[in-house]
Amino acid sequence: MARRREAMQRLASRAVQIGFLLALSALWYAATNFWGVNHLLLPNPAAVFHELVEVLRTGQFLPDLRVTATEFVAALALATTSGMLVGFFVSRSRYWIAVFEPLFAGLYSIPIILLLPLYVLFFGLGPASKIALGTTISFFPIVLSTIAGFGNVERTLVTAARSMGASDYQLFRYVLVPAALPVILTGLRMGFTVALLSILGSETIASLAGLGHHIVQLAEDMEMARMFAYIAFVVAITVLLNGLVSHLEARGRRRG
Amino acid sequence: MTSIRSSGVATTARPRAGEDPVLSSPLDSRLRGNERIKAARTFLLRHPGIVRLGAVVVILLVWEIAARFFMDPMFISPPSRVFASLGRVLHTAGVPDALQLTFFELAVGFAIAVAIGLPLGLAIGLQPFARRSLMPIVLLVYGMPKITILPLFILFFGIGPESKIAFGVAHGVFPIIITIVAGVQNLKPILLVSARSMGASRWQMLRWVIFPHMIPSFFAGMRLGMSGVLLGVLLAELYVSTAGIGYFTTMFTENFQPTKLFGLIAMLAAMAIALNEMVRRAEHRFNRWR
Numbered sequence: 001m002a003r004r005r006e007a008m009q010r011l012a013s014r015a016v017q018i019g020f021l022l023a024l025s026a027l028w029y030a031a032t033n034f035w036g037v038n039h040l041l042l043p044n045p046a047a048v049f050h051e052l053v054e055v056l057r058t059g060q061f062l063p064d065l066r067v068t069a070t071e072f073v074a075a076l077a078l079a080t081t082s083g084m085l086v087g088f089f090v091s092r093s094r095y096w097i098a099v100f101e102p103l104f105a106g107l108y109s110i111p112i113i114l115l116l117p118l119y120v121l122f123f124g125l126g127p128a129s130k131i132a133l134g135t136t137i138s139f140f141p142i143v144l145s146t147i148a149g150f151g152n153v154e155r156t157l158v159t160a161a162r163s164m165g166a167s168d169y170q171l172f173r174y175v176l177v178p179a180a181l182p183v184i185l186t187g188l189r190m191g192f193t194v195a196l197l198s199i200l201g202s203e204t205i206a207s208l209a210g211l212g213h214h215i216v217q218l219a220e221d222m223e224m225a226r227m228f229a230y231i232a233f234v235v236a237i238t239v240l241l242n243g244l245v246s247h248l249e250a251r252g253r254r255r256g
Numbered sequence: 257m258t259s260i261r262s263s264g265v266a267t268t269a270r271p272r273a274g275e276d277p278v279l280s281s282p283l284d285s286r287l288r289g290n291e292r293i294k295a296a297r298t299f300l301l302r303h304p305g306i307v308r309l310g311a312v313v314v315i316l317l318v319w320e321i322a323a324r325f326f327m328d329p330m331f332i333s334p335p336s337r338v339f340a341s342l343g344r345v346l347h348t349a350g351v352p353d354a355l356q357l358t359f360f361e362l363a364v365g366f367a368i369a370v371a372i373g374l375p376l377g378l379a380i381g382l383q384p385f386a387r388r389s390l391m392p393i394v395l396l397v398y399g400m401p402k403i404t405i406l407p408l409f410i411l412f413f414g415i416g417p418e419s420k421i422a423f424g425v426a427h428g429v430f431p432i433i434i435t436i437v438a439g440v441q442n443l444k445p446i447l448l449v450s451a452r453s454m455g456a457s458r459w460q461m462l463r464w465v466i467f468p469h470m471i472p473s474f475f476a477g478m479r480l481g482m483s484g485v486l487l488g489v490l491l492a493e494l495y496v497s498t499a500g501i502g503y504f505t506t507m508f509t510e511n512f513q514p515t516k517l518f519g520l521i522a523m524l525a526a527m528a529i530a531l532n533e534m535v536r537r538a539e540h541r542f543n544r545w546r
Contacts, residue, residue, distance in 0.1 A: 009385070009388070010388075012385070012389070013385065013388040013389035014389075016389035016390070017389055017390075017392060017393060020389075020390075020393060041411060041412065095301060095304060098304035099304040099307045099308050099311065100308070100311070102305075102308065103308050103311065103312070106529070109483070109528070109529060109532045110525045110528055110529060111483070111486050111487055111490055111525075111528050113487060113490055113491060113494070114490060114505075114521050114524050114525060114528075115521065116494060117494070117505040117506065117508070117509045117517060117521070118509075118514075118517065118518070118521065120509060121331055121509050121512075121514065121517070122331060122332075193399075196401060197401050197403060200401050200403050200404060201401075201403040201491055204403050204404070204406055204407075204491075204495060205491070205494045205495050206494075211404075212403065212404065215404055215407060216407055219407030219408075219410075219411065227407065230404075231404050231405055231408075234401070234404045235400050235401070235404065238399070238400065238401050239396070239399070239400070242399050
């Protein structure tokens with residue numbers, strides 16, 4: 001009985017969600033078709049869908065997608081290696097944690113997006129400035145979570161492994177990593193999100209190529225339907241990537 | 257900055273402690289030096305904060321030396337010159353107004369984000385059905401990179417302060433909703449049940465049970481919301497701006513005036529840290545009653 005009620009409730013909340021989306025689309029459609037909202041402000045959903053199909057079919061998004069993806073992968077790889085290395089070595093002693101952890105936490109509270117003009121000055125308008133910004137921004141959550149993960153491994157575990165004669169490598173592989181992994185995964189996930197945001201953001205603000213740049217260009221050309229299509233495309237990609245990362249995170253957690 | 261400077265003296269004095277020129281016998285001096293080094297070591301081990309400040313000073317020194325002797329002055333300028341020029345940046349025509357405008361956008365955006373996020377979060381959190389049906393939508397919108405729709409904000413709200421405020425609200429409101437909902441979920445059910453069984457009205461429950469226990473998550477949400485609003489406003493400012501700080505950062509970059517650019521960024525960073533610290537202090541104060 002209780003199970004059936006639960007299923008009913010789940011169905012009802014799904015219905016609300018779908019109803020919400022349908023109402024939103026209906027409102028959008030009505031606003032553009034009947035209430036005379038200027039199509040330069042809000043294009044017709046049918047036109048947007050048409051453009052989206054067109055963009056996907058011709059594959060014209062590929063060069064921009066390639067630029068953005070390269071920047072993103074490079075930034076994330078740099079931030080992950082540097083953040084995890086620095087975090088691991090800092091976490092080896094309580095003293096160094098006390099010295100550096102507040103420093104990183106303090107820097108993390110500054111909105112690093114402010115450095116974008118500087119990075120553009122140093123690295124130019126090309127991908128280098130985006131990679132640098134994405135690396136800087138995602139470095140901090142990764143290093144902080146690595147310090148927290150490796151720094152808070154229970155001493156009993158380490159002592160027990162040592163007294164049973166574990167080598168350095170064994171200690172690392174079978175004690176430290178499994179104990180620290182959940183915390184580090186959280187940090188990596190945050191690093192992933194902020195790297196994506198900062199790269200799309202810096203492409204939007206100052207760049208020559210990439211998906212963010214393309215959206216801005218379409219906005220400036222007043223090609224609203226196509227711009228909405230691109231936005232939908234980018235949002236769909238990020239939602240997909242986020243789902244993938246959540247899945248990986250949950251899997252890593254189970255194993256760790 | 258004075259605290260960093262003074263501690264810089266303390267750390268640079270450390271290596272010199274071993275070689276005191278007044279002492280005559282070399283053996284004697286070495287012995288004394290060892291003792292002093294030991295004392296300095298225990299002192300530093302007890303005060304990691306001083307080593308931290310020392311690290312900051314070393315970074316600033318490296319930057320200073322690199323900027324003075326090795327790098328192109330078109331692109332980078334040494335920190336000493338930046339600090340010396342802070343006054344001049346403030347007197348550049350329009351900069352004080354720009355800072356004020358950005359601050360105003362932040363304050364209004366934050367107020368609107370709290371005014372929307374708080375009631376919405378409470379409404380969604382207190383109704384299990386609403387929570388289950390609406391939270392996935394909130395999380396979806398929260399996870400979406402809003403920077404992609406920044407051009408839309410500009411189209412709808414113009415290039416003035418309105419679009420910055422709106423974009424700041426869009427970034428700030430979701431963390432607030434999510435934290436408030438999480439806070440409501442963490443309320444101990446026994447408190448609600450016992451209050452109700454003692455005959456508390458709906459308003460009394462809100463006023464005497466829910467609100468006091470929501471204070472920690474309320475402030476956590478405010479802090480996250482504040483950094484969200486800050487991010488949104490700054491992004492919009494950097495994207496397009498006619499009067500705010502975004503205008504000046506662009507101008508200083510394009511005119512190769514790194515000293516002024518660094519100064520402006522340092523001021524904004526100080527502003528961000530101060531705002532963060534204010535919310536954190538308030539959080540700490542209101543948490544103390546528990």
